[in-house]
Amino acid sequence: MTTTRRGGVSRPPYDTFNLGDHVGDAPAAVAANRKRLADTIGADGVVWMNQVHSDRVVVVDGDPGATVDDTDALVTTTPRLALAVLSADCVPVLLADARAGVIGAAHAGRVGAQLGIVARTVEKMVALGASPDDISVLLGPAVSGRHYEVPAIMADEVEAALPGSRTTTEKGTPGLDIRAGIARQLTTLGITTIDIDPRCTVEDRALFSHRRDAPTGRLASLVWME
Template sequence: MTTTRSGGVSTPPYDTFNLGDHVGDDPAAVAANRRRLATATGLGEDRVIWMHQVHGVRVETVEGPRPRVEDTDALVTATPRLALAVVTADCVPVLLADARAGVVGAAHAGRVGAQNGVVPRTVEAMLRAGAQLADISVLLGPAVSGTNYEVPAAMADEVEAALPGSRTVTAKGTPGLDLRAGIVRQLKDLGVAAIDVDPRCTVADKALFSHRRGAPTGRLASLVWVE
């Protein structure tokens, strides 16, 4: 599941359902929003695991409730009813699951993390936890689209070299990146066949938070868990 901007208590420019605790919003508002989300999932507040994301490639396997996992950009668990949360506002939230084995993963794949391999590292951690490659399904959540993700040509070339399929052209005809396209290709090369992509662009869709469209702003949350 992925949230939108609506349904929370945060005030502008974080209005209203900001779930990021690192963007300058009132901590009490963020805490209230997180409680609302936990209640809506039916899991309870202590069953949602949040990360302090640093655009890295570290993957942490969790077995039970924790207040927060520090300096990590991906989580894996085989514990039932333990939700893994990713917060984003243009980066790609990657949700993975092997329902048969009862193993799930969640990765924060921004440009740097995607380029450096956070997604394949998450898949590897899932396999170590008992998942089977053929049974893994993946959802790439809302993120900035290639149409709206303009970058310098040298950066586009650098990312393309590490994440083939991600270089593109923006609506203005300038060099751009479509990280989700690159991640789809990466997953297919790994042997993952069941891949879905949420078509929404965070920059274009005003119902979503977008750092590129206007910072400071809030963060969406994408969650995955196994019953």
């Protein structure tokens, strides 16, 4: 699941359901929003990350409400423990192998995706017993290639590391579609059950977008097992 901007207590420009504690919002508002989310989903707790655009994956097995520092992906085999990704244009990647009982959540911005954060997450899941044939993936709302304009050199560099990412924006300039690149990467890893949320964070005013509105809040995308 992925949250929207609605339903929280944060004041502008973080209005209202901001779940990021690193963007300048009042800590009490973020804490209240996070508690509301945890209470609503009905899991035993939520594990958060202090994301740093890396390829680091951490396995967690408890401590609901904790925040894992300096990482961009979490993996667990613990039922009812929700893993959360914060985003406001980057790609939230939610993965699950229901048969093996292994789930993962990754934050794939341009840098992390280029470094291979999604592939590292799959590798960690497989090490815990997951099978690529049984892993299903959701790529959540993110900036679309229509609005992700970058220098041509950067587009080429990302394309070299993550084939399928380079695209053309609505202006006719070089751009990136990170979700397309990740989807292609997943297929090379043997994963074929891939769903892509079509929403563009820049276009959809119900979602936070750093590129459109900075400073602004952060959405949360979550995955958990019953």
